Amino acid sequence: MSDRQLANSQLGSLEYDPAPESAAIAKLKPSYGLFIDGEFSDAASHGQFATINPANEETLSMVAQANAVDVDRAVVSARHAYDKVWSKTTGAQRSKYLFRIARLIQERSRELAVVETLDNGKPIRESRDVDIPLAAAHFFYYAGWADKLDHAGFGPNPKPLGVAGQIIPWNFPLLMAAWKLAPALAAGNTCVLKPAETTPLSALVLAEILQQAELPLGVVNIVTGDGSTGAALVDHPDVDKIAFTGSTEVGRMIQQRTAASHKHLTLELGGKGANIVFDDAPIDEMIEGIIDGIFFNQGHVCCAGSRLLVQESVADEVLRRLVRRVEQLRVGDPLDKNTDVGAINSAAQLLRIRELTAFGESEGATRYTSSCELPQKGYWFAPTVFADVAQSHRIAREEIFGPVLSVLTFRTPEEAVAKANNTNYGLACGIWSEKGSRTLWVAERLRAGVIWANTYNRFDPTSPFGGMRESGFGREGGRHGLEAYLNV
Amino acid sequence: MSDARLDVRKTYKLLINGAYPRSESGRSYEVTSAKGAFLANVAQGSRKDVRDAVSAARAAQAKWWNATAYNRGQVIYRLAEMAESRRDELAEHVALAEGVNVRTSQKKVSASIDRIVWYAGWTDKVAQVLGGTNPVAGPFFNFSIPVPSGVVGVVGVQESLEGFVDAIMAPLCVGNTVVALASETRPTPAVLLGEMTSASDFPAGVLNIVTGLTSELAPVLAAHEDVDGLDICGVTRDAADELAVLGAGSIKRVFRPRENETDSSLRRLRAFVETSTVWHTIGQ
Numbered sequence: 001m002s003d004r005q006l007a008n009s010q011l012g013s014l015e016y017d018p019a020p021e022s023a024a025i026a027k028l029k030p031s032y033g034l035f036i037d038g039e040f041s042d043a044a045s046h047g048q049f050a051t052i053n054p055a056n057e058e059t060l061s062m063v064a065q066a067n068a069v070d071v072d073r074a075v076v077s078a079r080h081a082y083d084k085v086w087s088k089t090t091g092a093q094r095s096k097y098l099f100r101i102a103r104l105i106q107e108r109s110r111e112l113a114v115v116e117t118l119d120n121g122k123p124i125r126e127s128r129d130v131d132i133p134l135a136a137a138h139f140f141y142y143a144g145w146a147d148k149l150d151h152a153g154f155g156p157n158p159k160p161l162g163v164a165g166q167i168i169p170w171n172f173p174l175l176m177a178a179w180k181l182a183p184a185l186a187a188g189n190t191c192v193l194k195p196a197e198t199t200p201l202s203a204l205v206l207a208e209i210l211q212q213a214e215l216p217l218g219v220v221n222i223v224t225g226d227g228s229t230g231a232a233l234v235d236h237p238d239v240d241k242i243a244f245t246g247s248t249e250v251g252r253m254i255q256q257r258t259a260a261s262h263k264h265l266t267l268e269l270g271g272k273g274a275n276i277v278f279d280d281a282p283i284d285e286m287i288e289g290i291i292d293g294i295f296f297n298q299g300h301v302c303c304a305g306s307r308l309l310v311q312e313s314v315a316d317e318v319l320r321r322l323v324r325r326v327e328q329l330r331v332g333d334p335l336d337k338n339t340d341v342g343a344i345n346s347a348a349q350l351l352r353i354r355e356l357t358a359f360g361e362s363e364g365a366t367r368y369t370s371s372c373e374l375p376q377k378g379y380w381f382a383p384t385v386f387a388d389v390a391q392s393h394r395i396a397r398e399e400i401f402g403p404v405l406s407v408l409t410f411r412t413p414e415e416a417v418a419k420a421n422n423t424n425y426g427l428a429c430g431i432w433s434e435k436g437s438r439t440l441w442v443a444e445r446l447r448a449g450v451i452w453a454n455t456y457n458r459f460d461p462t463s464p465f466g467g468m469r470e471s472g473f474g475r476e477g478g479r480h481g482l483e484a485y486l487n488v
Numbered sequence: 489m490s491d492a493r494l495d496v497r498k499t500y501k502l503l504i505n506g507a508y509p510r511s512e513s514g515r516s517y518e519v520t521s522a523k524g525a526f527l528a529n530v531a532q533g534s535r536k537d538v539r540d541a542v543s544a545a546r547a548a549q550a551k552w553w554n555a556t557a558y559n560r561g562q563v564i565y566r567l568a569e570m571a572e573s574r575r576d577e578l579a580e581h582v583a584l585a586e587g588v589n590v591r592t593s594q595k596k597v598s599a600s601i602d603r604i605v606w607y608a609g610w611t612d613k614v615a616q617v618l619g620g621t622n623p624v625a626g627p628f629f630n631f632s633i634p635v636p637s638g639v640v641g642v643v644g645v646q647e648s649l650e651g652f653v654d655a656i657m658a659p660l661c662v663g664n665t666v667v668a669l670a671s672e673t674r675p676t677p678a679v680l681l682g683e684m685t686s687a688s689d690f691p692a693g694v695l696n697i698v699t700g701l702t703s704e705l706a707p708v709l710a711a712h713e714d715v716d717g718l719d720i721c722g723v724t725r726d727a728a729d730e731l732a733v734l735g736a737g738s739i740k741r742v743f744r745p746r747e748n749e750t751d752s753s754l755r756r757l758r759a760f761v762e763t764s765t766v767w768h769t770i771g772q
Binding site for chain 2 (some may be wrong): 153155248251252255256259260269424426436439440443444447448449450451452453454455458460462463464465466468469470471472478479480483488
């Protein structure tokens with residue numbers, strides 16, 4: 001079917017009625033305190049900040065702003081819980097607490113999905129089908145490890161590190177909390193978790209879940225705030241381990257600040273993933289995979305396939321189909337079950353996306369932007385594809401962290417590998433080809449921690465995730481994920 | 489006049505890209521035995537030598553990693569064979585460098601050679617011990633393999649041979665290439681070992697050894713953006729702190745000693761590998 005035939009057919013003109021999920025399901029409270037020593041309390045300064053819905057800029061709730069005094073209180077609580085309780089709790093008991101938490105997340109999954117979508121701006125389809133189920137799955141997976149650490153391949157009786165300070169980003173708020181907390185608790189550490197400034201709410205609902213699970217007081221503490229809160233946690237002398245997910249810029253600073261200390265560190269940082277398309281790839285699946293690779297979660301994904309490398313012989317066809325598919329993406333109300341692309345998480349992020357895409361045009365790339373209608377209020381960016389991108393362009397080098405795809409071409413597998421590796425990052429890559437031997441040949445040569453072949457943006461608690469080079473070090477997920485929280 | 493034969497002394501040079509240049513700076517420095525006797529004028533490597541060594545290591549890395557694990561094991565084992573055949577010479581230098589008697593130095597050399605053999609056996613086992621398949625909930629074949637970080641810098645191991653062997657062999661056997669700064673005061677055993685790699689089929693650039701002043705060269709290596717990992721077990725706590733901060737500039741993997749650690753060898757093997765996880769669809 002040609003593009004024109006498609007546009008004129010019934011398929012091309014299908015309309016969708018709105019199918020919104022109810023915001024009331026979130027049952028949000030007007031304000032939330034810090035979660036320290038098992039209970040909610042005000043910040044020492046009584047400071048609060050508003051967390052807003054990025055889809056309409058309305059305030060969802062007021063959240064406590066923790067300062068160094070509050071962070072200290074949380075670390076003291078975590079240390080006390082470690083010394084007095086958690087280090088004396090058997091692996092089998094820790095395991096059962098984690099299983100409880102996993103079940104409670106499942107029980108409250110619909111509520112959590114709505115909370116996540118309201119606070120983050122991501123489509124309810126994604127928070128419902130990806131974020132929340134995967135968060136529960138992570139607790140389930142690591143629950144089973146807690147009493148089997150002797151068999152994890154790190155020698156007999158591996159010891160926890162102590163108090164872990166964990167700083168997570170805003171792109172998958174609850175899922176990142178689960179990625180951090182589940183392995184840390186399974187390994188026997190206690191935690192101070194610092195959610196992202198713009199997305200604190202699902203972690204605070206998780207705090208309620210921890211209460212329902214009757215997790216011993218102080219084993220998990222959650223301090224909300226901005227970058228200064230995170231810095232106080234990084235600098236606290238009684239923290240044994242820092243686990244950070246976020247930008248390479250901040251990760252570098254954290255490594256510099258902890259390098260001369262006793263603190264263990266793992267970093268999950270930025271990326272500029274190459275999605276490599278060979279001419280024999282099955283085109284329909286591949287187009288969907290490219291779309292999923294870059295527009296999933298509005299492109300707010302560290303492992304996003306933001307650089308598309310297409311073999312020259314199929315480049316025109318792929319670009320034509322891509323542009324058509326981008327035009328069909330449904331952008332709008334994140335609570336609508338039919339929405340494909342939701343709101344940009346914050347005004348600051350929107351500004352960064354606009355700045356970098358402006359460079360795309362001024363440096364000579366060809367821009368295709370969806371003609372979709374964007375809502376009047378809130379932070380929105382229409383899905384965009386840049387063709388004729390050169391490796392030297394900023395949009396090919398820098399992480400945009402938004403719904404923006406840069407398309408480059410190659411002729412030979414060697415050239416594809418060289419271009420894919422031509423970055424300081426090393427987080428994720430995709431390979432699309434029907435030829436298994438070539439896929440494995442390319443996979444062997446890519447400097448990336450995760451490689452998806454004929455798929456993209458798949459996550460699983462059993463599968464180690466993490467970067468090489470300036471995308472950070474350490475793994476989350478799988479047996480490997482335990483290493484980050486054991487003194488081995 | 490005595491007619492005793494005058495021995496032919498050796499010039500101690502750098503090992504860069506399979507060749508043995510003097511320092512491009514033309515400098516050398518005097519190395520003495522532990523008891524203070526003149527041993528040699530050893531090449532005093534420069535910043536440029538370190539950068540050249542890193543370039544060589546980078547260029548050699550893909551070849552070393554794309555060789556089979558079996559082949560890497562053979563090459564490393566061959567080094568043990570070469571060291572065995574020159575063990576008396578090594579022992580003599582260890583004795584001079586460390587001021588121990590020959591019996592003790594013989595023991596140290598034996599332990600070092602046995603350690604090389606141990607690492608030779610690791611090359612084709614690391615992937616099975618550190619990797620595996622992951623039972624993801626979906627129609628995918630998912631496996632994780634340990635792959636090398638890339639280029640690893642080894643800084644100033646003070647102990648002349650045994651410690652040096654551990655520091656270079658762990659990253660080499662998992663597929664990294666290495667730029668090592670030999671002990672500043674006791675470099676000659678490391679230089680000898682480097683010479684043996686030429687007779688052991690090590691591809692040029694896989695192991696590079698720079699002699700010189702640690703305080704001058706280590707910061708260059710630690711800050712170099714094309715170095716992926718850093719082993720700083722050989723320097724003092726304060727110096728290591730400084731190097732670790734420099735290494736953070738390009739998010740390097742930094743390996744440091746831990747208190748009360750009896751055997752760090754497995755931690756060392758894990759320190760400079762990255763877990764690479766591949767998902768492949770399963771379907772008809």
